[in-house]
Amino acid sequence: MPSAVAHGMLAGLSEIADIGRDRRAGGYSRHLWEPAEHELRAWFAERAARLGLDVEVDRNGNTWAWWGAPGPDAVVIGSHLDSVPGGGAYDGPLGVVSALEAVARLQAAGFVPGRPCAVLVFAEEEGSRFGVACLGSRLLSGAIDADKARSLTDRAGITFAEAAVTAGIDPAHLGRDQESLDRIGLFLELHVEQGRGLIDLGEPLAVASSILAHGRWRMSFTGQGNHAGATLMSDRSDPMVAAARAIVDVQEAALASPGSRATVGRIEALPGGTNVIPSAVHAWLDARAETDDQVHAVVADISARVQNQHAGCSATVVEESWTSTVTFDPDLAARLALALGGIPALPTGAGHDAGVLAATVPTAMLFVRNPTGISHSPEEFATLDDCLAGVEALDTLLRELL
Numbered sequence: 001m002p003s004a005v006a007h008g009m010l011a012g013l014s015e016i017a018d019i020g021r022d023r024r025a026g027g028y029s030r031h032l033w034e035p036a037e038h039e040l041r042a043w044f045a046e047r048a049a050r051l052g053l054d055v056e057v058d059r060n061g062n063t064w065a066w067w068g069a070p071g072p073d074a075v076v077i078g079s080h081l082d083s084v085p086g087g088g089a090y091d092g093p094l095g096v097v098s099a100l101e102a103v104a105r106l107q108a109a110g111f112v113p114g115r116p117c118a119v120l121v122f123a124e125e126e127g128s129r130f131g132v133a134c135l136g137s138r139l140l141s142g143a144i145d146a147d148k149a150r151s152l153t154d155r156a157g158i159t160f161a162e163a164a165v166t167a168g169i170d171p172a173h174l175g176r177d178q179e180s181l182d183r184i185g186l187f188l189e190l191h192v193e194q195g196r197g198l199i200d201l202g203e204p205l206a207v208a209s210s211i212l213a214h215g216r217w218r219m220s221f222t223g224q225g226n227h228a229g230a231t232l233m234s235d236r237s238d239p240m241v242a243a244a245r246a247i248v249d250v251q252e253a254a255l256a257s258p259g260s261r262a263t264v265g266r267i268e269a270l271p272g273g274t275n276v277i278p279s280a281v282h283a284w285l286d287a288r289a290e291t292d293d294q295v296h297a298v299v300a301d302i303s304a305r306v307q308n309q310h311a312g313c314s315a316t317v318v319e320e321s322w323t324s325t326v327t328f329d330p331d332l333a334a335r336l337a338l339a340l341g342g343i344p345a346l347p348t349g350a351g352h353d354a355g356v357l358a359a360t361v362p363t364a365m366l367f368v369r370n371p372t373g374i375s376h377s378p379e380e381f382a383t384l385d386d387c388l389a390g391v392e393a394l395d396t397l398l399r400e401l402l
């Protein structure tokens, strides 16, 4: 079962296969405006230029490559190039590479679009550097307040506004970009599937029907920083113990609400020394469920459970980002599914820029089977045949839409 990365038929995936490898975590760590991500942007610009596309970066850091004159009523296809820490090769890049490949095929066949077309690469889809997922599409569509975005910080305390300057983006101009939005007639994102839906159906492709409601919260536990050797067990106010109990509560709250998912994937102890009882511990909660109300009920349950976890410690739970349940336009999804021979429709538990844009412009998604069913991990996978089926599907849809 050759992968598209190893095979090189989808040449783009093999060209970027060495960019941003994470030797410690495994997989890839490609974070916004860090060297690997800059390298990926340069690769994209060079690739797009080779196809004769005009590349421009919008005022929120998203990169557009135009085939012909920019909008209005353009068909825009794309995804993202950034990754989670230690992520796989396909989440994001598959959609970008497939979009470029579909344009290249249409050009080679002498196809002349009757409508503007662009390949779009969104910035900071994973929120791995500044904490809020889909930041580029949220800014573009006005789904996040520009002041809130400007003040987000990375792990080193650098603000999004400061980092934007280093990337040549003027932070004063961040925010809803009506001119760019007006150019989009339809946005289509191809993405590797991140669960087992297509494995279970025995199908290579699906259209997306919906995305779970989801959000991120920071749970902070404070206690008394102190000496690991000189402090008796009975004298401690150790926030690490409070955090550990809270993490078990997170699991129990989600199990008590069938269908919901809650995860603590990141913790930080301050100051973080082996021989130091921490003064504070932050633990980030990701919670998801079918409805907004269900997520909020799970988080309310967690918030109640984590209070008074450990003597002398206090806890707070603060929302950092929120995305309501997304239902993709069913008529558009049905039309695309029919054009592709009646492929199935699937819901997903993963967030996407397409989900953010769906509130503003006609939007659809295509999923490509992932035979491991694993994602946000180096084990994420797609076979060469399924990737090629995805490119052919884009080719078919672009011929119909353009």
Ligand code: HGY
Binding pocket: 125, 126, 133, 134, 349, 350, 351, 352
């Ligand atoms: O976190 C997510 O669901 C996505 O992959 N950004």
Ligand code: MN
Binding pocket: 084, 091, 126, 376
């Ligand atoms: Mn992802």
Ligand code: MN
Binding pocket: 080, 091, 092, 125, 191, 352
């Ligand atoms: Mn993704």
